[in-house]
Amino acid sequence: MQKLKCQSCGGPIEVENQFVRAVTCIYCGASYVVSGGSDLSPNGKGVKLADYPSRLSIGARGKIQGRDFHVIGRVRYTYDSGFWEEWQIGWDDNTPPAWLEQDEGYWTLYTKMRLRGEVVSFDSIKVGQKATINNLSVFIAEKRTAKLFGTEGQFAMVMPVQGQFGYATGSADGKIVSVNFWQDEIELSQGEEIEPNDIELTT
Numbered sequence: 286m287q288k289l290k291c292q293s294c295g296g297p298i299e300v301e302n303q304f305v306r307a308v309t310c311i312y313c314g315a316s317y318v319v320s321g322g323s324d325l326s327p328n329g330k331g332v333k334l335a336d337y338p339s340r341l342s343i344g345a346r347g348k349i350q351g352r353d354f355h356v357i358g359r360v361r362y363t364y365d366s367g368f369w370e371e372w373q374i375g376w377d378d379n380t381p382p383a384w385l386e387q388d389e390g391y392w393t394l395y396t397k398m399r400l401r402g403e404v405v406s407f408d409s410i411k412v413g414q415k416a417t418i419n420n421l422s423v424f425i426a427e428k429r430t431a432k433l434f435g436t437e438g439q440f441a442m443v444m445p446v447q448g449q450f451g452y453a454t455g456s457a458d459g460k461i462v463s464v465n466f467w468q469d470e471i472e473l474s475q476g477e478e479i480e481p482n483d484i485e486l487t488t
């Protein structure tokens with residue numbers, strides 16, 4: 286593991302694995318982009334999350350559907366009628382991190398999909414209709430704009446610290462498909478709903 290120092294408070298930052306692209310200092314909330322070697326580039330100051338109660342926390346370990354994991358990051362998003370949280374899950378078998386979404390008691394595990402085909406524009410997506418996303422015909426169930434409220438920990442991608450983004454979720458071939466329209470990147474994931482008891486915590 287890479288050992289670095291926060292440029293703003295001097296606190297230690299240990300990068301969890303080679304997939305990590307962004308870190309937030311756990312002491313002062315400064316965020317950084319991790320650029321190879323031992324470089325941290327400041328990425329502004331995000332909002333440090335208050336300690337909202339949840340079953341999970343940074344550093345928690347256990348198994349999801351029998352696979353060993355530990356929590357490396359936490360994000361809280363807000364939208365017009367509420368909020369939801371996503372946990373960045375690091376796998377002990379060292380495969381790329383996943384997102385575990387927690388929304389009003391429902392858990393969905395998202396893995397990143399490779400972008401191979403066209404994705405329609407956010408504006409042209411309509412709830413209740415099909416949209417072509419990455420060569421899939423996705424029936425759109427939800428479309429909203431949201432804001433990143435705060436982050437904590439380490440992430441396999443660099444998220445915008447400020448501003449709104451659009452997202453849509455739907456289904457294709459019986460699978461959940463989610464697309465985030467970040468400022469200059471489209472992030473596509475495939476989701477699977479999991480039961481609360483598919484998550485076993487050991488610490």
Ligand SMILES: [Zn+2]
Nearest residue numbers: 291294310313
């Ligand atoms: Zn710091």
